[in-house]
Amino acid sequence: MKTLQAIRGMPDILPVDTESWQWLEQKVRNLVQSYGYQEIRMPILESTHLFARSIGEVTDIVEKEMYTFADRNGDSLTLRPEGTAGCVRAAIQNNLISTPQRLWYQGPMFRHERPQKGRLRQFQQIGLEAFGVATPDADAELIALSARLWRELGVADVVELQLNSIGSLEARATYKAALVEYLSKHQADLDEDSQRRLQTNPLRILDSKNAGTQELLNNAPNLHDFLDDESANDFARLRTLLDSVGVHYKVNPKLVRGLDYYNKTVFEWVTTELGAQGTICAGGRYDGLVAQLGGKTTPGVGFAMGLERVLLLLAAQGITAPRSAPLAFGVGVGEAGEKACFTGIEALRNDLPQHDIRLNTGGGSFKAQMKRADKSGARVALIWGDSEAENDTVTLKFLRDDEPQKTVASALLTQELERISNTM
CATH class of the missing domain: 3.40.50.800 (Anticodon-binding domain)
Structure with missing residues (x-):
């Protein structure tokens, strides 16, 4: 009889490793709770429609990466590929956003990708979502929290914060039209993925890994030239607040994130210690998502971190969890x-x-x-x-x-x- 194996890209976490997982999870849990975040636990299965409406039907996640199937009633269900949409759904359904709310969650996410180091089909995330505050101090506090975590873990010297504002939905639509007009003149020189995205999700071309495409983008319209006044002022205020507490960052005007629900602030914590899978934490503001999913207009900002990648980074720095032993x-x-x-x-x-x-x-x-x-x-x-x-x-x-x-x-x-x- 053939030996049964775990599904490719969905590894077991063995007892020899779980102590490190528990140590990291406890570090994060203690920190986020000290900032006033309360834990919420959502199901791993949601209606497929939830992710199509929130993430965007023409994103890579929805088009190519989701685990979707019909149940016995013929309903289309999906293993959650990320946590924000489900958290927003739960907050609306249970009336948790009538007042400012800070929530955090932990658990497995699922994407059908090519498994490699730091990129799995089942991966563990911790996510934070703050609802009800539209001002950039909420963004700044969330980023400062993540910066504090890296200091507590001892990896602050090997991570970099990349920061951008993608503006309002209206400003981004104007910029998108200008970008498409420019890139259409050079369509034959774009890589295959970027040619496809030109008609579906052109902003994702900005973070293409193709060197030729990036060279073309050097002369493309700059997103910051299209920012509305409110977004530009909020971004300036955010940078002032981060400067005031010593959180260093690099403004990356090509950073857009791969989910349609973002507006204004987007950010990523990246490292060069893990090769191609260098993003360990990412997030941003999503002021329109709650209304988009049927709730009252409510601002929101959040981030998620991949625990596998954080553990890989700790291991690369020789940082290990203190080993417990019986008395x-x-x-x-x-x-x-x-x-x-x-x-x-x-x-x-x-x-x-x-x-x-x-x-x-x-x-x-x-x-x-x-x-x-x-x-x-x-x-x-x-x-x-x-x-x-x-x-x-x-x-x-x-x-x-x-x-x-x-x-x-x-x-x-x-x-x-x-x-x-x-x-x-």
Whole structure:
């Protein structure tokens, strides 16, 4: 029988790696909650229409990358390719945007792409969405939060903030017409993808990776020349606020992002440490999306970060999560010793619930159990044999510290382990 395998691009996350995931997730969770963000959990399946309306029907995501299927009722459903649309849908449906609201979420997203390092078909994101504030201080605070995260993780020196304003929908439409007029004169010199996008989503040509196309764009109309006054003033104010708290950035007039719902501010945190998949966090403002999806006109701004790429960046910098190890490992020898070990370890778990305390299961010789205790990384092995069971004592063998083996009364064991934990 053929061995069953995970779907390509949807890897398992094994126990050897989950400690790093949990450490990163906790870092982010603590930070976003300190900024007033509350967690929301949305389903991974949504109506396909939600993403077609929000992301845009002529975007690469909707046209080529979504996992879409008809259920038994004939309804078209899609595994979520990003989180903002579902978060907005949930906020509208549950009346969460009647007042300013800060929400964050975490979970898997799905896109049918060619799997490679840093680009998977199932990938994990953390996203933040702030509703109800139209002024650029909301954008600035969100960006400052992300900058603080990079400092806390120790990667601030290897990431760069790229920043742009794409203006109002009306200003962008005027610019789009000017861009199409210019590029149409050079259509034969565009790469294949850009030729296709010229008629469907011309702004995406600005971030083409083709060198020849980028050379043509050097003489193309500049998006900033078409910004409306409000967008230009908001962008200036945003830059002033970022400057005031020392968040460094590079204005990139070709940065447009690949989703139709953005307006005004867009940004990306990028790094050169990960090769082609250098964007680790991205977002922007989407003041029209709530109304577009059936809610009241409500401004919004948010970002999402790819956890796989952040972990790859941490690994590239030699930054690892602190490894946790149990405080103690229980070893039982003989029938009476095994019983005393079991009851003793459970009692310790009652007394010291904040600590990781392990129990040998499956029996084994004393030597084999001690090997397991040492392999676990425990500070001390707690040994119960027939003698300890009879005398209501336990023997402590120190596995990491230069202390002699000792035997103590069972009634003093909790106190002794507290002493050991305080010397960590």
